[in-house]
Amino acid sequence: MAEQTTHPYNPAETEPRWQLAWDEAECFIAKNDSPKPKFYALEMFPYPSGRIHMGHVRNYAMGDVVARYKRARGFEVLHPMGWDAFGMPAENAAIETGGHPKDWTYGNIEQMRAPMKRLGFALDWSREFATCDVDYYTEQQRIFLKFWEKGLVYSKTAKVNWDPVDNTVLANEQVIDGKGWRSGAVVEQRDMEQWFFKITEYADELIEGLDTLDRWPEKVRTMQRNWIGKSEGCRINFEIDELGNSQALDAFGYQDGMSLKTMLDGFLSKRAEDIAARRPRQLKPDDRGVTAAWAWAHTYPDGIQVYTTRPDTLFGASFIALSPDHPLTKELAAAFPEVVDFQAECAKIGTSEEAIAQAPKLGLDTGLRVDHPFIKDKTLPVWIANFVLMGYGTGAIFGCPAHDQRDFDFATKYGLPILPVVQSDEGEAGELIEAYTGDGTLINSDFLNGLSKDDGIRAAIEKIEEMGYGEGTTQYRLRDWGVSRQRYWGCPIPVIHCPKCGAVPVPEADLPVELPYDIEFDSPGNPLDRHPTFKHCTCPKCGGEAERETDTLDTFADSSWYYAKFAGKDGSPFDKKAASDWLPVDQYVGGVEHAVLHLLYSRFFTRGLRDCGLINLPSGEPFAGLFTQGMVTHATYETDDGWVLPADVTEKDGVLIHMPTGKTATKGDVIKMSKSKKNTVDPNDIIETYGADVARWFVLSDSPPERDVEWSEDGVRGAWNFQKKVWRIVQSTNVSDHGPTTIASDAKGDALTLRRAAHKALAKITEGIEAFRFNTSVAQIYELTNALSKYDGQDAARMEALGILIRSIAPFMPHLAEECWAQLGGEGLVATADWPTLDEAMLVEDTVTMPIQVNGKRRGEISVPKDMPKDEVEALALSEPNVARTIDGAPVRKVIVVPGRIVNIVI
RNA sequence: GCCGGUGUGGUGGAAUUGGUAGACACGCGGGAUUCAAAAUCCCGUGCUCCUAGAGCGUGUCGGUUCGAGUCCGACCACCGGUACCA
Numbered sequence A: 001m002a003e004q005t006t007h008p009y010n011p012a013e014t015e016p017r018w019q020l021a022w023d024e025a026e027c028f029i030a031k032n033d034s035p036k037p038k039f040y041a042l043e044m045f046p047y048p049s050g051r052i053h054m055g056h057v058r059n060y061a062m063g064d065v066v067a068r069y070k071r072a073r074g075f076e077v078l079h080p081m082g083w084d085a086f087g088m089p090a091e092n093a094a095i096e097t098g099g100h101p102k103d104w105t106y107g108n109i110e111q112m113r114a115p116m117k118r119l120g121f122a123l124d125w126s127r128e129f130a131t132c133d134v135d136y137y138t139e140q141q142r143i144f145l146k147f148w149e150k151g152l153v154y155s156k157t158a159k160v161n162w163d164p165v166d167n168t169v170l171a172n173e174q175v176i177d178g179k180g181w182r183s184g185a186v187v188e189q190r191d192m193e194q195w196f197f198k199i200t201e202y203a204d205e206l207i208e209g210l211d212t213l214d215r216w217p218e219k220v221r222t223m224q225r226n227w228i229g230k231s232e233g234c235r236i237n238f239e240i241d242e243l244g245n246s247q248a249l250d251a252f253g254y255q256d257g258m259s260l261k262t263m264l265d266g267f268l269s270k271r272a273e274d275i276a277a278r279r280p281r282q283l284k285p286d287d288r289g290v291t292a293a294w295a296w297a298h299t300y301p302d303g304i305q306v307y308t309t310r311p312d313t314l315f316g317a318s319f320i321a322l323s324p325d326h327p328l329t330k331e332l333a334a335a336f337p338e339v340v341d342f343q344a345e346c347a348k349i350g351t352s353e354e355a356i357a358q359a360p361k362l363g364l365d366t367g368l369r370v371d372h373p374f375i376k377d378k379t380l381p382v383w384i385a386n387f388v389l390m391g392y393g394t395g396a397i398f399g400c401p402a403h404d405q406r407d408f409d410f411a412t413k414y415g416l417p418i419l420p421v422v423q424s425d426e427g428e429a430g431e432l433i434e435a436y437t438g439d440g441t442l443i444n445s446d447f448l449n450g451l452s453k454d455d456g457i458r459a460a461i462e463k464i465e466e467m468g469y470g471e472g473t474t475q476y477r478l479r480d481w482g483v484s485r486q487r488y489w490g491c492p493i494p495v496i497h498c499p500k501c502g503a504v505p506v507p508e509a510d511l512p513v514e515l516p517y518d519i520e521f522d523s524p525g526n527p528l529d530r531h532p533t534f535k536h537c538t539c540p541k542c543g544g545e546a547e548r549e550t551d552t553l554d555t556f557a558d559s560s561w562y563y564a565k566f567a568g569k570d571g572s573p574f575d576k577k578a579a580s581d582w583l584p585v586d587q588y589v590g591g592v593e594h595a596v597l598h599l600l601y602s603r604f605f606t607r608g609l610r611d612c613g614l615i616n617l618p619s620g621e622p623f624a625g626l627f628t629q630g631m632v633t634h635a636t637y638e639t640d641d642g643w644v645l646p647a648d649v650t651e652k653d654g655v656l657i658h659m660p661t662g663k664t665a666t667k668g669d670v671i672k673m674s675k676s677k678k679n680t681v682d683p684n685d686i687i688e689t690y691g692a693d694v695a696r697w698f699v700l701s702d703s704p705p706e707r708d709v710e711w712s713e714d715g716v717r718g719a720w721n722f723q724k725k726v727w728r729i730v731q732s733t734n735v736s737d738h739g740p741t742t743i744a745s746d747a748k749g750d751a752l753t754l755r756r757a758a759h760k761a762l763a764k765i766t767e768g769i770e771a772f773r774f775n776t777s778v779a780q781i782y783e784l785t786n787a788l789s790k791y792d793g794q795d796a797a798r799m800e801a802l803g804i805l806i807r808s809i810a811p812f813m814p815h816l817a818e819e820c821w822a823q824l825g826g827e828g829l830v831a832t833a834d835w836p837t838l839d840e841a842m843l844v845e846d847t848v849t850m851p852i853q854v855n856g857k858r859r860g861e862i863s864v865p866k867d868m869p870k871d872e873v874e875a876l877a878l879s880e881p882n883v884a885r886t887i888d889g890a891p892v893r894k895v896i897v898v899p900g901r902i903v904n905i906v907i
Numbered sequence B: 001g002c003c004g005g006u007g008u009g010g011u012g013g014a015a016u017u018g019g020u021a022g023a024c025a026c027g028c029g030g031g032a033u034u035c036a037a038a039a040u041c042c043c044g045u046g047c048u049c050c051u052a053g054a055g056c057g058u059g060u061c062g063g064u065u066c067g068a069g070u071c072c073g074a075c076c077a078c079c080g081g082u083a084c085c086a
Helices: A011-025 A054-072 A088-097 A101-118 A134-149 A199-210 A218-228 A242-246 A260-276 A285-299 A311-316 A327-335 A337-349 A353-358 A405-414 A453-467 A576-582 A597-611 A683-690 A692-700 A713-731 A749-770 A774-789 A796-809 A814-823 A870-879 A881-887
Strands: A038-043 A076-078 A153-163 A168-170 A188-197 A231-238 A304-308 A319-322 A363-371 A379-385 A396-399 A470-475 A495-498 A502-505 A536-538 A545-548 A587-590 A626-628 A632-639 A642-644 A649-652 A655-658 A666-672 A847-854 A857-865 A894-898 A902-906
Touching (some): A038 A576, A054 A076, A054 A692, A199 A597, A218 A597, A304 A319, A311 A453, A319 A363, A327 A337, A337 A363, A363 A405, A453 A470, A683 A692, A692 A713, A692 A774, A692 A814, A713 A774, A774 A796, A796 A814, A857 A870, A857 A881, A870 A881
Parallel strands (some): A587 A626
């Protein structure tokens, strides 16, 4: 028996010591050629803002539990960490406080790495990198070029949000109420040459792949499905109706033989005189129709093309509607002030989101009429309508008011016909008060009559194709990914613009296109554009003078493949074999806020890498398992001066007082920690006061991982007390020869009870970790700890139970576990120890306590041997005093005995 | 509006998937130890009734069942996502 020493547990001393021990033993360095099965655990890498927050701690603690547990289970675990280091904050810091984005970023990385190391995560730091490392972005440029070769990259002119003060493009999220988030200037829509990744190429595969991701939250899969927004339908051309528009020709002084163009040119020149004389002339819709026909003839010789998912309702069509931004609308606007006014009115509602939701339907009749494709001599009026979006489909629709709510509202307002063509299968339709969008049987629809909705859609498409009016198509909401950013601190796009040869890729041998360090932020816009030499180069094709692309890649590109880069050992170029071996990531952990963008872009990237032959990953799926964790929240407090620190608020006689000022405070919502609400808790302070293990334990206990956890001082002290309790139990244990790997196979009596408790706890702890329900594992660890603290014996059962406890705690509080392990004479490090072996026999009790119900109400309980025959259990149950009293001689109608569970007596 | 989720003590949350509702933790109350405090340990703690015991109790209403937090139907509230997507 070894000599006992008693001293309080001191994390400030033990934690750095064990971190050093892990480093020296290189326990967390993943081997690329290991014979063990692989497990890739990954948390979303952080942006180097300069400080870590509690959200990071929770995120990485969860990943760490999985990583440490899987290692104990015999897996070769890859658990790396890096930095998502490009982006605007670095540039903004440089603009605001001087300095250089590069220095700022690497400085922040230094500041953040230290506390992360102090948290004792089982990370393979040897694979660390930052996306702004030249090595990293060189490879990204190489991937860009491969994607280009493969047809996955192209450039086109597209609309962007342009901030005229900062001279830069803004992302949609950076435009608030139509103004730039920094400058406050009204944002303009500008056409600019932009680079795009062809993510739509994989639209179908990205949807289908979602069905295979059975270890992703349903929520995230649904969000991606909606984002891609696949819909099946068809495009239909509506041809202009000559007769319908000829009715208005008189208004234009039409004479036989006069060409439409001659007539209209004359009319328009007269309009020009009116405008010059400030005599705006409002035309009747019929008059506009003639002009529309003319405009249409120029713009759309084939007709007005609409997109619909409901061609089965074509017989119920009563109008055509164009978007206010439709090219035909624009043609009309050139000639008619009321169209311009109408566009302005629509645009007014445009910006604020609430207004859009409440916006009433607005329309303007163009007077133009088109032919119905299926009904001879029937024409439909063409309107301009504010609810038709240019960005989806063709920017034009046909309206079927009876079966589309928006069309219904529109038709009701403007007195357009509402013709039902789908009859609900239950009951007949009465007076329509809203659109019926459900399934049913087609009526009033000629050749479609009697068909179901789906059959009707098929039949209608077939007919439209046969008549040459259009074709069945699939429409996606997803658009190609615009990646050009007019920013310095990002990965330069490796392209050269040659006046003769156009856009030319930078030859691979000339990579990297490196960011120059000597840049100035003294004037707005992209400093690369003003750099003395960066831009100037020669064309790799013709050798002539050319200009280098100065845009950089969207930083979402950086985070779209970093997990593949981790697979390769430090300093190696992109390692195809390693990436193919390690991917997919087995468990990815991060916040839901990346549910669509980052996770979708990554799924696109792996498919691109696969199809360019850079990785062997048939499924194309980068993340086999995904877990989205909740946030760390904290109470907020406010005085009339604004938000105050929760630590400064105390309660006195039921009133909250802000101590530094003496003012009364009110409690606000419990919300995500945020600097502006002053409800943050600095992990550094917590580590300082309580140690890393306590911080980790707290953020994992109580709340289920997917839900928010509320930070509380009491909760942290609870974790602190638990740590001390474990240590106290270990200190009061005599060290035996076998140490914590002892197995007390001949335990009896109390010792056996303890053994059972330990193995039962182990089973549930394991289950909790596997199912990502760490809070239940924590509860089981508490139970086992309580059982041990009550156990007086200094025997093998105690040692075995402690051994199970310590190894179960190890993924959560690794430093404490090491210290206890060493104290108990454990061999080596817990970090590399195997997970305890479960003794299944210990899970089965010899005797069970069975509750007895009478008519479903619990009246007593009996203790019986596990395998006692049913009739004996029944007899025992009936004779239990309280049960017998309740029955009180009443006839027993039925007795249900569920072995080992419950007895229910029915009277 | 649509899609997804959640609703259980004073609080965070458990509940082997239809079988003792409230594990575990926080908080609170009482006690032990202490000159005292901290720490620690023990007991109690869903609500109601005077105890043995009984009644009520998992958002609401109804249903299935020997038995429902769990299954079915209808609703309510809150949270998240999304939106005139044709």
